[in-house]
Amino acid sequence: MIEIFTTGGTIDKVYFDANSEFEIGDSLIGELLAESNIRDGFAVTGLMRKDSLEMTDDDRAAVREAVGQCGAERVLITHGTDTMPETARALLSVTGKTIVLMGAMQPARMRRSDAVFNIGFAWAALQLLPHGVYIAMNGEVFEAGSVRKNLKAQRFERT
Amino acid sequence: MIEIFTTGGTIDKVYFDANSEFEIGDSLIGELLAESNIRDGFAVTGLMRKDSLEMTDDDRAAVREAVGQCGAERVLITHGTDTMPETARALLSVTGKTIVLMGAMQPARMRRSDAVFNIGFAWAALQLLPHGVYIAMNGEVFEAGSVRKNLKAQRFERT
Amino acid sequence: MIEIFTTGGTIDKVYFDANSEFEIGDSLIGELLAESNIRDGFAVTGLMRKDSLEMTDDDRAAVREAVGQCGAERVLITHGTDTMPETARALLSVTGKTIVLMGAMQPARMRRSDAVFNIGFAWAALQLLPHGVYIAMNGEVFEAGSVRKNLKAQRFERT
């Protein structure tokens, strides 16, 4: 069983014409998994709808608590990309689980998006990695504590 | 020959992760027409990239001048929805042409968008309507000067 | 009120891996109209699921009867492209209605398809054309009785 916690971020952004802007909407992950022929073996819980630049230490504590308390050994967290390394670091104290954080550079609701590839990539990472905390982005696996987002290149890289 | 002038609006918005927001990008209309099997008989000119709430009288004068001076008898204008009725009214002084304004409530780059339907709808309207200025939105044809955008219902309607 | 009758054709083809082939599936037109922000003012009735090369005179008679007996003044018929001109001709005896036949060269379920553009195009044609029978394909309106499908060019043209 894979436990999925959604926290917001670009991946779940929706365009609202009334406001002439995007806002974080319902997570699309359940629908995308179903389209990809994955219909069971997971549960989705929405924890918050935050742009990761707006996440606070309290938010990260809430994520850590939810992850630590869930019964699953494999946990996927969808998250905004900007502060994904910080939340990953905050989860290092959780033991006995393989925890993978992922997100997307383009909302999943766009015609062209890295979201579905990233979900598939993370799905395999969850099954093959030993216990620990990881970021799965731009087709690579990074260990929490030694990864950062290179803002200029718009990619994640090892520190 | 159909002359297409693009002015911006929701229809051409792109998501830029670096800025955590949507901005108006290149018009997608040429690509969408090609996907719909329409490859000739039209030309596309980008006039500006404005959210229609930011269009000024000078902008509308520029649109009117471009439309009035082009050789085509049929003109399609892609435009933000919020002030489409104002620009339509500003074009009433142009004679000898069928002018149709259209846009979309969801960017054409989204998986679910009204953009392509609206383009097809406007394409037929251009060929079947007599000279004059029209708005083609939510599957209806409206005459310039007697149409408004109902913000609450997020639809265009006759005044 | 627009009455929509679906008869099959490429537009509604679905890929079935179990048979390693496509088959005509449920019509997608209701879902595509909803995605395009058109949610009412129409009804959809599935008449048959035929590749148009397999339509018989009895099939065309069934279509003519359904169209003639429906209460709507505007009727949209989705149809395979190969024998669309034949069915259009068979409908010329129906009076008091604007009848538009359309289909697509690529199934609506493909990422790149002319289906949605064609639906939007036909939607406008239905509202703007006088009573009669028409084919709306490749961004043009053709009158029944003077149109054929150019197999080599894969386009409709006037005869």
Add this chain to the structure above:
Amino acid sequence: MIEIFTTGGTIDKVYFDANSEFEIGDSLIGELLAESNIRDGFAVTGLMRKDSLEMTDDDRAAVREAVGQCGAERVLITHGTDTMPETARALLSVTGKTIVLMGAMQPARMRRSDAVFNIGFAWAALQLLPHGVYIAMNGEVFEAGSVRKNLKAQRFERT
């Protein structure tokens, strides 16, 4: 460097209206990887365009030779799903490489497809699995020699 060999299968099927059917077209994998923000670190070679039910022992020998002779340590093979287990078994004699076979139940060119999820899943599997031959389908990793396609359930499972 990941070496990608394409052999055909449902994943690369294209719809040809002229023939009223789906045929295997150019592999879409390079385009899908670019949309997913993966632009380097791999090469794509088309070996054949076969429905896997039509693959012969000679075809499998050709695949084995190409894989064995390439310089990469990680090899991805896109393949029809019906006889993927047979080709996987035929590759067991290749040493010193992590070889992952994948495909899709719905062509990558459909709006709803498992193709992109499967590519992302396989991309991670290639980086995390030890040398050997594997099938990556329906969100699971299977070892060559102990996997079959359950035709009724339309899923892969361990034997």
